[in-house]
């Protein structure tokens with residue numbers, strides 16, 4: 001008989017666990033949803049009285065949390081207690097790339113997932129459906145099952161488990177919209193009754209035709225493959241942007257031309273500063289590791305090239321900034337607009353801005369960094385260099401070999417004031433509304449605008465006398 005689900009527990013209150021559970025609680029008022037995490041600070045923020053202080057910024061999320069929190073959505077550090085009461089447990093913890101030991105630099109580090117499986121084995125009661133929500137290497141369910149089975153072999157009374165794979169496809173910045181209207185929900189597993197139980201939850205708001213059922217290994221592999229294909233498109237178009245700049249073509253025109261082919265499709269063809277985010281790189285490297293592990297070096301090499309191209313592309317951007325500024329940025333002020341890895345998120349993980357800023361700092365530049373959602377502490381952590389307090393408003397005197405430093409700016413025009421160059425790295429809407437006439441009056445001449453996101457209309461810059469470089473523009 002299909003187990004009726006009443007209590008859900010999600011382990012991991014991060015970018016996936018938080019929004020996903022908020023939407024489930026909102027759409028399924030009959031369910032009790034408990035989100036647990038070891039991180040006390042994060043849970044405190046999820047419980048903030050001020051809904052602007054939630055740990056994750058996503059359009060529409062605060063409103064949902066406000067509607068459900070304290071009613072059927074709860075955030076706490078009570079991991080074992082909430083596992084005990086749950087009929088269904090989502091594992092939504094981090095799965096970063098291993099940084100040491102076997103597979104270091106490529107394989108996923110599954111220690112957090114393994115820890116969850118042990119916690120579930122120890123504390124669950126009765127029948128529990130364990131759902132892999134984290135992105136995992138193919139065949140991880142086997143490891144989870146064997147940890148759970150071990151608890152049964154050890155005679156831990158009256159427990160039974162089903163394990164499902166239900167990877168998440170949301171994108172940051174549009175998490176709520178993606179969760180509300182997913183292209184598909186993927187559920188992989190063996191036990192039909194468990195699949196039915198999870199499918200029933202989603203069918204509260206997702207049309208049944210969009211709920212796909214597969215075997216568990218296909219589901220795990222489909223998630224890695226989806227990210228690999230998406231990232232591959234970005235590396236492809238970024239490689240073409242370099243060719244456009246060399247030949248006089250325009251990458252926007254090329255994207256439009258190829259995107260009109262219905263077999264190719266128009267999405268994910270925007271050339272930018274290189275893909276960031278916590279997942280693309282780690283998931284492709286995971287695919288590379290798996291391919292090597294299963295004796296398929298050619299497959300591994302094929303996918304590794306996507307990540308290599310991305311590194312090369314980020315280097316290319318910092319190098320060309322230096323070249324345009326007469327071969328040196330030492331002591332020059334560069335305004336960096338955008339630190340998040342994309343717009344509408346405060347997440348900076350693997351953001352192209354990190355690498356590009358580090359390269360420019362190494363060249364001795366003084367960076368004034370602005371981002372509407374990322375704070376100065378996060379930037380300091382990412383750059384691993386303490387912020388040197390504001391140079392803003394002071395004239396920057398270039399000195400050769402001066403050590404680069406950076407400051408945070410709350411205000412776009414402060415960041416740009418007296419700068420030699422502006423480098424747009426995130427496509428925030430605020431940056432599309434900049435008054436370039438005004439900018440031309442407050443920059444040090446000759447001044448350069450580098451638009452790595454194609455968000456500025458060239459016509460607005462040309463009449464100001466500022467120099468403009470745009471990604472993939474053969475007329476640069």
Ligand code: NAD
Nearest residue numbers: 012013014015016037038039092093094095112134135168
């Ligand atoms: P995250 O780092 O934001 O959150 C993970 C949380 O899990 C952390 O708060 C951590 O403290 C907690 N945690 C770790 N071990 C724990 C344990 N044993 N008990 C309780 N809490 C524990 O990660 P995320 O971005 O939410 O990603 C989670 C998974 O989802 C990853 O596998 C990722 O690849 C995948 N994913 C992420 C996204 C995304 O947009 N971020 C989208 C789809 C899939």
Ligand code: UGA
Nearest residue numbers: 168169170171172234268269270272275276277279341342
């Ligand atoms: C990506 C996938 O889109 C999600 O489906 C997946 O669930 C998620 O990874 C994950 O597994 O973590 P996300 O990383 O949040 O989502 O953001 P994307 O919109 O995919 O953007 C990733 C990077 O590619 C960003 O740096 C973005 O600026 C860049 N990008 C995207 C481009 O440079 N050009 C594009 O045309 C699209």
